[in-house]
Amino acid sequence: MSKKVFTNEQILALSKNRYIKRVSEKGITYTDEFKSLFVAEHIMGKLSSQIFQDAGFDIETLGNTRIKSSSKRWRKAYKESGELGLRDTRKFSSGRPLKRELTLEEIITRKDAEIEYWKAEAELLKKIELQERQVKNGSLRISSIFALVQNILSKSKYKNMIRHLCGVIGVSRSGYYNYLKSESTRNIREQRDLQLRKIVLKAFEHRGYKKGSRSIKMVLEQEFNLIINRKCIQRIMRKYNIKCPIRKANPYRRMMKATREHTVVPNLLNRNFKQNIPGKVLLTDITYLFYGKGHRAYLSTIKDSSTNEILAYNVSANIKMDIVTDTILKLKKNRNIKISKDAFIHSDQGCHVRQEVA
Known part of the structure; x- marks a missing residue:
């Protein structure tokens, strides 16, 4: 070991290096990682002083004597015991070293x-x-x-x-x-989170469909009269892997959108809805009807824009194209309704209907 003594400034500078465990006035304890790195680079032909310098050490602070001594000691330990010889084994022993040989x-x-x-x-x-x-x-x-x-x-x-x-x-x-x-405190917190999990799950499955954190918060406030912070709900959902599935796209909408992409319909009405001619401008749309526990039906209507009269309607359990065509057929079959020769049906250019009445 070198007889060089480090100053307080040098000890502070050396202690900041990641490859040093401990440093005192007279000695340095290097990490096992640096010893392995040193031996590997020395085998590749790198000089000892260069290895220390690349690792962030000041060569003048350490001194050549200390560097040569460490290099010789590590190379000898690696040659005798391999990687295990570079490990710091002092933590496995305590007290004064035994003078007798171990059994x-x-x-x-x-x-x-x-x-x-x-x-x-x-x-x-x-x-x-x-x-x-x-x-x-x-x-x-x-x-x-x-x-x-x-x-x-x-x-x-x-x-x-x-x-x-x-x-x-x-x-x-x-x-x-x-x-x-703090294990007892964590246990209390865990029990509280389990109770919150039951409450969140109850709102999560309310009315038969799964919800996100915003909907859960609204359900708790409106249905159960409970106010829970939304961040708390999100934390419980993350902790217990409560996930709201992403709603799948309607395949019929996707098919219609693909077939009518880049299609532009001429603006025949130009927002002139009230023309005071019954049976000329007809409006149509589809709305949702909720009933029972999470059930849903669809209502298609045709309305006269001049008289605000519902001329035909059709209710269906699905949203296929039939709901629209059946509504138009009901309109055509009703002999009590007089339709103008230049009448047309106006819709929102959705994927269900864009059809003129003959």
Whole structure:
């Protein structure tokens, strides 16, 4: 180890580097990631000082002696034990080093603990990466990370690996312990959310069709006399995967639109609805009729614009073309109605009707 002593300014500057775990006046503890990076780049033929410089270290601050010493130590450890030799194993031992040699049983126990630590670390990182892919903004809440740590520790017999796992993912142990203390509060919140879920589901399925957060809020206020913030409703729907299906497009509308694309109908009426000639300007439209529990019918009408009289109508359970043609046929069959020779039916250029009366 170099005898060079760091100043307070140099310690502060070095501690900001991502490849440093701890730094004191006389020593530096590098991360296992940097050791692996150093060995890999050194094998590719890169100089030791260049590797440190590319990693953001000030060569003058570290000194050539410290760099050469670290390089020699890491290359030797990698040659003897591979990637495992670059790991910082000091966290697996405590107290003063033993002066006697370890027994075979003690060596196996230590190695088993070391393997268990690396397995827990790999599992935690894998789970965090998997959950981050499922989150839209790519970052997990700190409570979700603490929950993953708690889950891994509950399955391991080594309960003292909290420091190791928290250090791996860069969170504080005090934050994890606070998370454990607030478990009762989280349980109370979970019970409250379950009650809200029942209320939201009741409004969600009200009258036999599914709704979005806006409709749920209105149903709760009007039907159940409950006022719940819409953001709260959205949170409950996200949490319990309550999704409102997107309404499918009417296939008949799509077919008619495809066949009549870029079609322009001449403006014969020019908004001159009231011509005081009965039977000349006829208006038609289709409206919805709701009945029972979520049932719907369709009403097609033909109206005389001069007298405001309904000349013909037809009710149907679907919105196919027949609802329009049947209405026109009823109009033609009614002998009591006198229609002008130059009469025509005016509609809104929808996909159901655009037909003149012969």
